[in-house]
Amino acid sequence: MSQLTLTRKIALLFFICTAPIMVFAQTITSPDKNFTAQFSLDANGVPLYQLNYKGKAVIKPSTLGIEVSKGASFMDSFTVTNATQTSSNTTWDPVMGEEKTIRNNYNELVVTLAQAKNNNRYIRIRFRLFNDGLGFRYEFPKQADLSYFVIKDEHTQFNLAGDHKIFWIPGDYDTNEYAYITSKISEIPGLQKKATIEINAQQPIPNPSVQTPSMMKSADGLYINIHEAGLINYPAMSLNVEPGFKLSSHLTPDAVGNNGYMQTDTQTPWRTIVVSDKATDILASKLILNLNEPTKYKDVSWIKPVKYIGVWWEYFVAGKSTWAYGKENNVKLTDDFSKLTPNGKHGATNERVMRYIDFAAKNGFDAVLVEGWNVGWEDWIGNWKEEVFDFVTPYPDFDVKKLNAYAASKGVKIIMHHETSASATNYERRLDRAFQFMQDNGYNAVKTGYVGQIIPRGEHHDGQWMVNHYIHVAERAADYKIMVNSHEAVRPTGLNRTYPNWIAQESARGTEFEAMGGLAPEHTTILPFTRLMGGPMDYTPGIFQTDLTYYKTGGNQRVNTTLAKQLAYYVTMYSPLQMAADLPENYERFPDAFQFIKDVAVDWDNSYVLEAEPGDYVTIARKAKGKDEWFVGSVTDENSRTATVNLNFLPKGQKFTATIYADKKDASWNKNSQNYEIKTVEVTSKTNLKQFVAPGGGFAISIRVKK
Template sequence: MKKLLILGVLLFGFISNAQNVLSPSKNILLTFSLEANGKPTYMVFYKDKPVVTRSNLGLVLKDGTDFTSSFTLENTVSNTFDETWQPVLGEQSSIKNHYNELKVELIQSTSKKKLNIIFKVYDEGIAFRYEFPKQPNLNYFIITDEKTEFNLTGNHKTFWIPGDFSSNEYIYEETLLSEIDTDKVNRNNGIAFQNIKERFRIQSPVQMKTSEGLYINIFEAAVVNYPVMHLDVDVSKYKFTSILAPNPLGDKAYLQAPAVTPWRTIMVSNDARDIVSSKMILNLNEPSKLDDTSWIKPMKYVGVWWEMHVGKSTWDYAGSQNAQTQNNNELVASGKHGATTENTKRYIDFAAKHGFDGVLVEGWNVGWEDWFGNWKEDVFDFTTPYPDFDLKAVNDYAKSKGIKMIMHHETSASVANYERHFDRAMNLMKQYGYSAVKTGYVGKIIPRGEYHDGQTMVNHFNYVVKRMADNKLMVNSHESSRPTGYHRTYPNYIAAEAARGTEFSAWSIGNPPMHETILPFTRLLGGPMDYTPGIFEIKMSAYDKTKKEQVHTTLAKQLALYVTMYSPLQMAADLPENYEKHLDAFQFIKDVPVDWQESKYLEAEPGDYLTVARKDKNSEKWFLGAITDENERNTEIKLDFLSPNKKYKAIIYQDGADADWQNNPKSYVIKTIQVTNKSKIKLHLAKGGGTAISFEPIN
């Protein structure tokens, strides 16, 4: 620590107004300073290593105010905060929130306007945000640019996706920072509406690893009334600069003082497990605004969904954009519609038989025939079912079986249309006892010219969560901007997609085996993901012999994902008939909880492997998931997370000796052994494989 402080003094000794903040563990140092021209800058150190070298801070307003220089320091306020709070649903039953804080209050000599910068330094990283205090000469204002910089120390290995303001459903690239280049990204990746405009622009979060083995993650938290942050890359200087999604006028954000921006975050550790297990993003959000959360429940569900992706059925009733009509302009049934009353009852029966909580039905409502790709505004009304879907009969049947129905609202990205119908749609949900909704935003946004990641859409996504909370309804958003911990503030935001999910494996080049080892270091830092695991029929040739698409995992890895990919809303995504063929393996999906008392990240390396153990919130059972990338892996796991002086029955679901994600993905073995907290288990993970284990105390 002494070396660290000496280094800080040497670097900043000749700069006036330098301010230092240490993390509670004293391993991380944040230094803020004003340069001679009044330019605000910061640096970050981990132990004796610089992580972010001197980097500029600031914003530009549309009225000409340049909040990047000419500042003087008016005041500083330091604070220490330490609390433990309990999430409604989560990986842990309690979360520690401990940081040291510095608030610097600045005034600009040229404009006489004030700007505050607030820094929080945690043991796992630092966070900062801009604050605009209420003041006579700053009321309503427009952000045109944010100039936050992240100057890195070297050519780090980087996991990134292209900077597309309209989609985050990309495969992760693994390159050196200097090799970031969106021109080299495979555009034939299944994304229908791509919007990559800059060659050297990527999305946050971005995960990095230095040649010295330091793990660095740049992200943001509490994105409220502000656009999502992307990053422009200077590949020669190893520098990121924030860039915000604009609206059709080119403006970034409309604010009124007092106001704050989201937190910009930098996590750093020499242990990858510290990054993936961090709750810093969640802690940076406001506490829950809901007084009553008793209605927010974890759910495991099945649904009429995957059968459309594999081509067994369709979302639409009539089958084509040029669907024939008959009397009174009624659609003619194609015979392939999936969301029928009888088919839905089949899923309800399956859910009830196997102890699931809910059933999702997509394609139940009129409008699916001709909207995709046509940029239509009035597509769905969210209340009118197709002729072969009896809302009352379906919901009466579900209720008789003890099953909750999950509503589906595909907005066709016509946000104005959804908001016009929103109250009627929620009333319908309440009328029939729906507890949750899956929203979708496929396509280019209407109002036209807006992006998924712009301020308008961020506000819309948050508005939906708030209004659903008013009606005691839970939300699972798809094709939304990626979460940044907002589910702490509104815990009914139970899950989101907001990344490349399992569906891409049915009809595109799919997700490579390393994909699921990267998502916990990136997308999942902001909130639980509805990844829709549990695919047992791996190869799509099972449905059509001409198809070459497949899920890029083994069956055993699909089981392990229920532990490694956290979500309190988990889908058993495959078809009931495919589970009936493998009921022994399906048992793990039935047994695994989705809400946890404790989580232990035992092994972690982005792009390579992940091993997680979690304890059920409501029992003494533990569950373990281990996954690998395209390389087979042998490892030995200590079971010291188990309670002492207890014996456990361990049921191990593992890859078969001949398993391989490409050549033999459905080869698996199930065995049962007795273990204690002093035991060790040797695991063999096949290429693209995994292992899932349940630990049940023996009375």
């Protein structure tokens, strides 16, 4: 026997002895054949899966399982009783979105697993493999020996192929409003303390962990995004960071330490893995939306995109105005608020709101958000109070009927604001009365807020109880034909398909943090790859005045972008709800730049991700819904660059006029940030624009058919 043959036999023997023994395995491929996913059982009946993309390992063999409290777990001792493969290739039209029509094309494997030791109790694991990645979930059919059970933990593993670069925020049960850290996976434990900065009502996970969507890039050029879809009646998932580049599911517990209460027939949310060797494909993915159920609303005609302004940003600028009407502390809802001593700086007054309505009407905006209109703002922050707001009683200087009549006469809506003070129990008790009040007074949209520690006490923003609460609010709002924009809520998972009146969410570090320490220039080059993977964000862009004085400290603060970058957000940060967040007087100072905000669409027929690299830059073009108008936005990090804008998405054989709003050469995020220039050029589908982007800057382009 040759030495080579002997070496091969030894190597084969070593592999057989060290590899798990599989008693069942089945493979599916994506429709385009780029992905292969394999499900298997090892010799102990433990379920495993793995995922490859173009021959490269994305997820190495990883365990699956659900641990049950006070009962037999769904972890091992399984046998396969059935395995079926099917395919689907359909299209559907979202009520609002980045695309008029979305293709839903996948191959599916459904494996039925039984446990003989538990009277053949069975579950299913359903895999859907798309051309952009994998989704899978656990399903628990109704059966004689399985009805109610409590989840102690979910043991879904993501065994990664290497020490990838990762863009992450620390795991937390109550807030998504951390700043992003970029590091290697192996560096996360050492950076966890630094990343976990102080935020209101936070509850960090003690062991090394990250939140989803979690964006990674491998050394060999694969972009990998892990998240979840269809988060209903289940706690949100973070990811434990384990040795050997392993991530595993970490569910948000409830007040008594349980992770979920289940009753068959039921299922978990989908676990999603979006993968490509092109960063642009990650942003173009519709996998998460496709895994959500279609809406059951019979009438969606009342759900419409909204461009709005608001009595909001002035609360963050020192000395301008306040949410509260009075000066007193120890205020109760039963008090006579007309007897409060006015503080002289209340923002939501009849006079001020009417000025905002006039500005909205003059400039073509749909609505005006008014915060601080209702009694209760005097002393609730920092006090874990049950009944702070009743959602129907205005302050003495806010006349609900007068203002809504005035807004209606101008063709403008007022957006209601319901700050719940995180007392979800109080909000649910008053919900129908509050929505009836809105309907009676002409409101068709509400911004909800959940600032503070959740009541019922011990529950978390991302736990099962609150997940069900947010959905209940959306469903109940639909009964009154009301759209919902939730802040401080669980991060989105594509449920805007199922509940299209849940029009947007915050659920990340948004513009308000520009007045509370600032946002890094790279922040909005990361958000499209993380937070926005789950759904539209109410980021509240459009700040033109970049030097601020923060309302709490009086200290100097600046918005860490150029003015032109603020314009770009209306394209790069998708939402059918877009705010021009600055004060009207600041827009009046820059009317030529403000023109882009007035013109830009908020609902789209098509979107084109032209170039992207997480943490560095994003350039996106979109076609306005039902119009021959196109808009382009581009943002960068702290480094200047030259962007490439290939206009081959334009109809061929026509000429167009492009208006470019761009940084001047001397502009940057921290110097001369208001220096911009506007130029008009003729373009066609053959045009390849090269455009300078300043450090921390951006540009915006509007394109119309040449007259």
